Amino acid sequence: MALHDRIRTEIEGQILSGTLQPGDKVPSELELMAHYGCSRMTVSKALTALSGAGLLQRRKRAGTVVAPRPTETMVLDVPDLAVEIARRGQAYRFQLIGRDIRPPRPEDELDEGLARAGLLLFVRGVHSADDEPIAYEERFISLTAVPEITEADFSVESPGSWLLRHIPWTEAENRIGAVGAHPDWAARLNIAPGTACLSIERKTWRGDERITLVRQKFVAGSFELVARFGAA
Amino acid sequence: MALHDRIRTEIEGQILSGTLQPGDKVPSELELMAHYGCSRMTVSKALTALSGAGLLQRRKRAGTVVAPRPTETMVLDVPDLAVEIARRGQAYRFQLIGRDIRPPRPEDELDEGLARAGLLLFVRGVHSADDEPIAYEERFISLTAVPEITEADFSVESPGSWLLRHIPWTEAENRIGAVGAHPDWAARLNIAPGTACLSIERKTWRGDERITLVRQKFVAGSFELVARFGAA
DNA sequence: CCGGTTATAATGTATAGACATATATTGCGC
DNA sequence: GCGCAATATATGTCTATACATTATAACCGG
Numbered sequence: 281m282a283l284h285d286r287i288r289t290e291i292e293g294q295i296l297s298g299t300l301q302p303g304d305k306v307p308s309e310l311e312l313m314a315h316y317g318c319s320r321m322t323v324s325k326a327l328t329a330l331s332g333a334g335l336l337q338r339r340k341r342a343g344t345v346v347a348p349r350p351t352e353t354m355v356l357d358v359p360d361l362a363v364e365i366a367r368r369g370q371a372y373r374f375q376l377i378g379r380d381i382r383p384p385r386p387e388d389e390l391d392e393g394l395a396r397a398g399l400l401l402f403v404r405g406v407h408s409a410d411d412e413p414i415a416y417e418e419r420f421i422s423l424t425a426v427p428e429i430t431e432a433d434f435s436v437e438s439p440g441s442w443l444l445r446h447i448p449w450t451e452a453e454n455r456i457g458a459v460g461a462h463p464d465w466a467a468r469l470n471i472a473p474g475t476a477c478l479s480i481e482r483k484t485w486r487g488d489e490r491i492t493l494v495r496q497k498f499v500a501g502s503f504e505l506v507a508r509f510g511a512a
Numbered sequence: 513m514a515l516h517d518r519i520r521t522e523i524e525g526q527i528l529s530g531t532l533q534p535g536d537k538v539p540s541e542l543e544l545m546a547h548y549g550c551s552r553m554t555v556s557k558a559l560t561a562l563s564g565a566g567l568l569q570r571r572k573r574a575g576t577v578v579a580p581r582p583t584e585t586m587v588l589d590v591p592d593l594a595v596e597i598a599r600r601g602q603a604y605r606f607q608l609i610g611r612d613i614r615p616p617r618p619e620d621e622l623d624e625g626l627a628r629a630g631l632l633l634f635v636r637g638v639h640s641a642d643d644e645p646i647a648y649e650e651r652f653i654s655l656t657a658v659p660e661i662t663e664a665d666f667s668v669e670s671p672g673s674w675l676l677r678h679i680p681w682t683e684a685e686n687r688i689g690a691v692g693a694h695p696d697w698a699a700r701l702n703i704a705p706g707t708a709c710l711s712i713e714r715k716t717w718r719g720d721e722r723i724t725l726v727r728q729k730f731v732a733g734s735f736e737l738v739a740r741f742g743a744a
Numbered sequence: 745c746c747g748g749t750t751a752t753a754a755t756g757t758a759t760a761g762a763c764a765t766a767t768a769t770t771g772c773g774c
Numbered sequence: 775g776c777g778c779a780a781t782a783t784a785t786g787t788c789t790a791t792a793c794a795t796t797a798t799a800a801c802c803g804g
Contacts, residue, residue, distance in 0.1 A: 282757060296682040297718070308784060319759045324785080332561070340785045341767040349676070356588040356739050444581070450528040456737040458690040458710035458730065476708035476732075478690035486529070498690065500708070505688040507588050514787060540754065551789045556755080572755045573797040 283318055287326035295335050295346055306336060306344040356507040358454065358482075361407050361415065362441050370409035374438035377404040377468070381423065381430070390420060391483065393490035397422040401429055403439050406468050414502045416465045419494040426491060440494065449484035449491055456480055456505065459497065469499050476500040515550055519558035527567050527578055538568060538576040588739040590686065590714075593639050593647065594673050602641040606670035609636040609700065613655065613662070622652060623715065625722035629654040633661055635671050638700050646734045648697045651726040658723060672726065681716035681723055688712055688737065691729065701731050708732040 281289070294300040307315065312323040327344055330336040338344045365372040380402040384395045394400065401421040407414050419439050421429055425447075432442045443449075460474040469477075478498040484491045513521070526532040539547065544555040559576055562568040570576045597604040612634040616627045626632065633653040639646050651671050653661055657679075664674045675681075692706040701709075710730040716723045 284757075296680060298680045310784080319761095320785095321760085322758060325757090327785090329564070332564070338785065339767075340765065341769090341783055343784060349680070358739075448528055448530045448581070452740070454737075454739040456688060456710070456739070457735070458708045458732040460708040460732060474706070474708075476690045476692040476706075478688070478710075500690040500692060503689070505686075507590075507686040507688070508684070516787080542754085551791095553790085554788060557787095559755090570755060571797070572795065573753055573799090575754060 283316065284322045284325040284329075287312065287316060287323060288329050291326065291330060292335060295330075300346050302346050302348045304346045306346065308343055356454075356505060358505070360441055360444055362438060365407075365409045365414070368409065371411070373408045373411065374434065375406045375408065376434045377406065379403050379434065384420075388420065390493060391490075393483075393485075394420055394422060394493055397424050397490055399423040401426075403434060405434065405438065407438065409502075412502075413469045413499070415496050415498045416468050417494060417496045419492060421492045422490055425486065425489045439492075443484075443492060447486065447491060449486055451485040453483045454480060455482075461497065465497065469497070471499055478503060478505075515548065516554045516557040516561075519544065519548060519555060520561050523558065523562060524567060527562075532578050534578050534580045536578045538578065540575055588686075588737060590737070592673055592676055594670060597639075597641045597646070600641065603643070605640045605643065606666065607638045607640065608666045609638065611635050611666065616652075620652065622725060623722075625715075625717075626652055626654060626725055629656050629722055631655040633658075635666060637666065637670065639670065641734075644734075645701045645731070647728050647730045648700050649726060649728045651724060653724045654722055657718065657721045671724075675716075675724060679718060679723060681718055683717040685715045686712060687714075693729070697729065701729070703731055710735060710737075712737075 291300070291306060300306065306327070309320050309323045309327065312327075313320050316323065327336060327338065331338050331344075335347055336344050337347045362372045362374075381399055382402060383398070384390050384400055388395075388402075401423055403419045403421070404417065406416055417438075417440075421439065421443070423430070426443070428446070429439075429442065432439070434442070457479045459477055459479040461469065461471050461477050463473045466473040466475065471477075477500060480496045480498070481494070482496075483493050523532070523538060532538070538559070541552050541555045541559065544559075545552050548555065559568060559570065563570050563576075567579055568576050569579045594604045594606075613631060614634060615630070616622050616632055620627075620634075633655055635651045635653070636649065638648055649670075649672075653671065653675070655662070658675070660678070661671075661674065664671070666674070689711045691709055691711040693701065693703050693709050695705045698705040698707065703709075709732060712728045712730070713725070714728075715725050
């Protein structure tokens with residue numbers, strides 16, 4: 281392991297193990313370079329990395345301190361459904377229910393960004409694995425931002441996959457909750473209204489431009505999000 | 513803005529905007545240092561940062577290429593419930609239902625790590641906001657790893673908050689799903705059995721040592737997880 | 745044409761030094 | 775004492791250089 285990596289790992293270990301508490305001062309670069317017998321750049325690289333990871337806070341003249349334990353933050357993988365289902369060894373299918381080009385309506389409960397985006401492509405469909413419905417999806421796509429999507433064929437590929445391949449987003453926001461199945465779409469999932477579903481609403485942007493809003497309902501038990509955080 | 517920051521931002525922008533596609537080759541450090549008229553270290557710093565963020569892949573001799581678009585990965589904040597509810601301006605309370613020291617049982621459906629951890633502290637309780645129940649929680653804590661928790665007073669503080677303050681974890685795994693309320697605890701939340709709930713199961717480790725497993729059920733609509741990813 | 749060896753091009757790591765910048769501390773004048 | 779200016783300290787940025795490492799590419803013998 282490289283020296284700067286070793287330094288980083290050692291300090292990281294002291295923080296994660298609690299030996300160094302939030303607010304505690306970390307030795308200055310000069311002290312560390314004496315301790316490890318290396319140049320300042322090497323120490324600096326280690327500390328800068330930890331600072332970037334949010335474990336340390338560095339201020340000129342004041343020195344380096346352990347960052348306050350943040351709101352527990354973990355990395356959440358939001359997989360492409362088609363890929364995820366294929367990985368389980370099941371046959372993925374997206375079944376289009378409806379496709380509509382129209383202006384936003386009040387009952388869509390859109391956010392400001394999309395409500396003022398002009399014409400929208402509104403797509404509804406069901407994701408299924410081995411012909412078992414897994415999730416119902418409603419999606420609004422700004423035609424101002426993505427005019428070329430009118431040519432996409434959603435009987436082959438889900439709108440999500442299409443967007444993922446064609447329009448990189450730069451910013452996204454997910455809201456994750458639970459909800460009882462609504463009569464309007466419960467039948468699409470072969471479940472009784474009121475059955476528990478995992479609800480995911482995602483908005484994406486490219487720069488300042490709103491791209492899409494999607495609301496997905498997963499039958500309880502059919503799908504789980506897994507978030508993992510930690511070393512290694 | 514520092515030069516290495518500018519370089520990083522410019523390349524990042526080209527990736528996020530799609531100008532540079534996954535697999536595309538990024539100019540070599542030599543070319544970039546000619547382009548920006550700076551030293552190699554400066555270019556390297558920018559590229560190393562982007563590599564650390566997962567946007568680039570660097571290989572000796574082969575050069576630097578744009579990383580394949582990963583499974584969409586976003587940062588998920590898992591707030592301390594007490595803090596989160598306080599932020600909403602509501603009064604947080606944890607009501608202890610039961611507290612038990614006993615060995616693991618098969619019906620606990622624990623993972624290997626905890627099942628073999630020896631004695632466990634088993635705690636059940638309800639989180640409430642303004643005396644409205646929000647979440648039901650079952651938690652198993654390894655007494656081997658955290659013997660001092662027997663002295664904690666959970667009528668004052670939830671086990672989660674106590675652990676957060678006393679035992680830093682180094683690794684954690686969350687599973688997020690939806691589930692219909694089980695009769696055993698539906699009444700605790702003042703809801704009918706079968707009502708949709710958001711289910712979170714979290715395991716934490718400190719090093720190789722299993723610390724705790726917690727299962728929380730949130731009444732649908734009372735709580736949402738928000739994950740945000742992007743620049744700035 | 746195949747397979748192994750060698751050369752080479754890229755990144756990886758590290759050094760020593762210079763100057764810039766922000767800020768906590770000190771001390772001075774009042 | 776109080777407020778402002780000077781000073782010292784720690785980090786931030788950057789350069790120029792050196793050598794290490796590694797995967798690709800080129801070469802060459804059989």
